[in-house]
Amino acid sequence: MPRSRGAHKSGPRRNENNRIYADPLPLLFSHPEPTRLNSILNLLGLSTTQVLNPHCEGYFDATTRSVWVSNQKDSLILWRRGFFGKGDLSRSEPSWLTRQINARKSRAAGQMTSEEVTAKRREERKQFKFDRAQAMAAAAAEAEAAFAEGREVHSATSADGTRSIPSAATWKPQRQTSNEGPAPSEDFPDELDEEPLEDVEHLQLTLPEAFFLLWNIDCLTVHDPNTDAPMTLQQVWNAFRNAQTHHATVSSFPPDLNRFDNPFLVNYVVYHHYRSLGWVIKGGIKFCVDYLLYKRGPVFHHAEFAIVVCPVYEDPADQESSPYDLQNTSPFEWSWLSTINRVNSQVQKTLILTYVTVPAQSRVAPDILSSPACFAHYSVREVVLKRFIPARMRD
């Protein structure tokens, strides 16, 4: 365990998580009861273990460049066995419907919903800041007056000051100023609550996630949204690369499919690299990086590593001719490096620059791009970034 942060979770809850999230991939292995025949087969190198493949289903959506899994059973499998996808209306696992139902129940019972609790907490925080600012201004005015009269001046914020400045630890909400929670009866007539809730949420898989599930472990079928028909691997291969047109600059629309710098390919290489090493890899926009790496999964620990994907063209000519506007292809300015490093060290994540080489068209013939065999020509390597503090490196 990297850090003891997860330790505050109560034991039963942790055990529960260990049980629910025991499997790192949607595939399951069923080991039959040991029999004499089985042990003989095992000795011969033959396996009697059954592979249980869940065969989940999703729809390709070109607009959001993702695959939607709307079937609740499949969503649960994909989330619980390897943390694939994200609820499009939730922070992680799709929970929108449950939250709505709970909110209705809370309202009916005259309690606050969790969203309202959050809103109230933010409101209180605001009030605290306001109170503190007021107290500081008053202390400053007092000091000012003392100075003007030639009396001894106490520092506005020091402990020996005559006023106490509220701190986050000491401040208490004076009075419930707002968001008491709405009255149960009038605002929400009963008949409104009777209206059935439609689950508008789906589990959204990124294209690399979908391709990983589909291509490597064959536990996902992607359907064409127009025909409803399952797409072949070759169709998926083309459709996912084609979906990257939003990256393209307008002038060269639509972009040439046979390019090594297709953003889907570059991202897939990174995604596959970390998945194959056993990491759970999720998007990192909140921390201004491309990906976050979790050792077992987001329910267990904070992410240890923050990944910035840096594509490196083997041949600068390919970059010049590129229809794509790939990010992070040039070395960063120092101010940008400090920015992202600061953001991530504030939340105790180590920043990793993950370099993906983009094969030169002159070295590798582009017709290899017609199949995933092209992946053999990319390479991934990491550079670990950390601030160096000489004063702390003296002994």
Place this chain on the structure above:
Amino acid sequence: MDDSLEQPGAAPDPIESSDRLDADEENSSGDEDGGLDWTKLPTGAGRPVIPKRGEKDFEPSAGGGSGLQLHVLDRARSAMFDALKATPSASSKSISYAIWHPGISRAHVTLARGVHFSSVGHSAPRIVWKEGEASKIHKRLELLPEEALYLVERGTLFCTKESSTLKSNVPGSEDIEGAPMSVQQAFAEMIGTEDLSLEKYQVFAYLKRLGFSVTRTEPPTPCYPSARPYATHNRMPSVLQRLCSWFPSWMHRFRRLLTASFNWWSPLRLSGRLYHDKDYPSVFKSLRFLPSGHTVPLHTTQKTQVEASSPYKIFFNLYKPSTPFRKSAPGPPDFSLVVVNARTTPMPSLYELTALFDVLPELPPPQPRQRRSTSNKTSTEPPKIAPSTVSAPTAQQSLMCRLFPWAFGIEQASPWRPNPFMVLKSGKKQVVVAAVDAGSISFFRFGQGAFEELPMA
């Protein structure tokens, strides 16, 4: 689990707050530069302690500040200006003397006194012309420009500028030649020589003030003592290495890709009855077929290769104050440092980083974390580079294992397995880059990642 941290206002973590207490302008909390409280500057003798940071206001009140604000500001400013008026000086019994020779960019030390010379200066043979005599080679003590400038500005070296005609006759220093140099003149004339930029000087002085010994990595002249710590490590091909040069380890790792049997439309075949290890670790292992790691060759075209003019050359060797240092025979450095001007040079490219890593030694695995009851601020620091262990058996063993994994019956796991997170966070090789923006220095450590060697599953 990251939910609580996703909001940008999330409370800063304890590690960063301990940073904040670090009484150094390394401080991460924000606007410390130029914002120090000079009124807290220790004045008298004795060992001063950290002056507390002054409490600052949010903003001046209307009209440029209230009476009290202006008063406090005035006090802070005069404390600062008073401190700046101090002149560099030393007792005549402890000051050293040198003559600056612009033609060779060296200061010839004519009188060396004090502890500084145990880590500064080197011996250089020079032809000396004496009147009426033939030329003779004398060994003499010389300073590089950064060494001379540093000693001059702290007032421990009195430097004059070479002149054939001018002689002084100051008591106690009868043979001083030339005109005295001010600190200002030393800045104007010594910087810009022998590859010394202001940025490099600022980094040098910063580290010297912290007690580090700092030497040039690339000897400017053959007589300059060179650490050359890596030559034996990387440049002497062993029998083993020569044997393996035609079969690099990365090829072994990805040999499946090179065989016709690999089906790119179906990389993982689990359905067959013959598949022996039907469990998650084997599945993940079979998924590791994409080339990764720094040993995979980096294909470049002519244009992307690191140019000779790249500023990314290791310039200084750093020795911690606690490392025994002999200036005539320096050992392997604790850190290797590159200095760049942050305004004109972006961070290094992958090609530049690769070139840097190529000349650096592999680090021994990080030491187990020292648990401390109060804080564990050392936990994320890189390991100490113990020079004696660089070529220790562990390093060789891991090399062997990486070259001939099948002989050891292992594919990925090396015997080198301390806390994998520590290894992943420090990297196998490290280079420190100091990026200087008009005098403010940011130090970053770039580590060569090794994720492919330490899978999680």
Place this chain on the structure above:
Amino acid sequence: MDTRIRLRVSNEKAYVWDVDDITTLRSKHHICGILTGTLPHLSQQNVFLGVPLVLMPEEVVFLVETELAIIIDDPRAHSGPSAPILQKYNDERIEAINLQISLVEAREAKEAASAGRAMSEEALRKRKTREQRKELERAKAAAAADSTESHTSLFVPDSSAHTSEPSVPQPSPTPAPTTPAYTVIVPPSSSSLPWYAPQTRTHTTLASARTAGVWTYPKTLHERAKCGVFRGLWGKGYFMGGGIKFGGDYLVYPGDPLRYHSHFVASVIDSPTSNLRPMEIVAHGRLGTATKKAHLLCGWDDEKQEVSYFSIEWAGFG
């Protein structure tokens, strides 16, 4: 007399050596620069630094353009003295040293007399050795204490005190044993050197300095943008410090950074059409919120020669 600030330029870096100039810059012109020299009596730390003050290039451009400062080509201003001038200078130095020595001798004689007994030269020598030994022990003890408490101590012991390898060729000349100790001053600025001649090496405009190859900043659109933004923010009464460490180009203070926290981290955007990645907004917004600053995007329009500002904050929801 020209009261403009004298910026001593060498290697395209501008230094201010006169403390009075540093005072004027800060108090009158709201220009901070960065102190970069070692403070003579606090030479083992990096928190408080001394002269010279190094200016950011945009500070230099601003000061010269507004005729608040002039550029001096410093290497050329340091001509060598003629023999008579140096002779005179050295004579004055010797005179000052002799004065110092006689003052010390007078004080010592007085002390010796008041001690009630005249010491033999031998006794004096012994006392001196004793004192020196004590002093050394004190220093060692202090250094040892320092190294054990290095986390709380700002002042680093001189490491070289522990190792005392003799420097390779020990130069022979030692001061005559009879000369008493006196203080040797290393002149900080060159103004005290009679042969320093800045008057003849002065550039009052950027154009003149550029032609002479002494100062060429700004050369690019980006550098022009930085100068334009700096001038714009200065004109609004702010103080600016370098911001690279903090995720931008400048830290922007509402008053002297000695007394006020910065309100913004500012980043310079070269032109209205320069690419702005949404990820930059995320990062800057996030970092600002965590450090109680707002982020300021400062967009330069080179044609109109004006700056437009956008402030970024976290939305507070989502």
Place this chain on the structure above:
Amino acid sequence: MENHPSYPALSSVLPKYPRAAGALFQAYNDILFAQQWSDVEVIDLASCSRGAVKGRRPQTDETLCVVPCSLAESISTSWLHDAFKELQFPKEIYLAITSEDASIVYYKISRGIVKPPV
């Protein structure tokens, strides 16, 4: 996509600006369903080639303007200026930045120099 309950409200703008369609779709759903804003409407923001969203946060009266953009795009200060202009210079606009994993973050952009709260 066409079967999604919010498609009818977006159908006028989504096909018009295909490159920004994903970001708008995501932001609109998040605001309506996850943030639970009221009086949510989509408006055509031609100068930025996309639709924008207006609405009120729960229990507030102020109408806020949200401009969606995807992490993969590049914007500029003139883009920001155009957005302000076409929205008739509101006090601030909220940039909804979307990522393909369905994550979304909101940042408030104000014109001019707006100092942080004390």
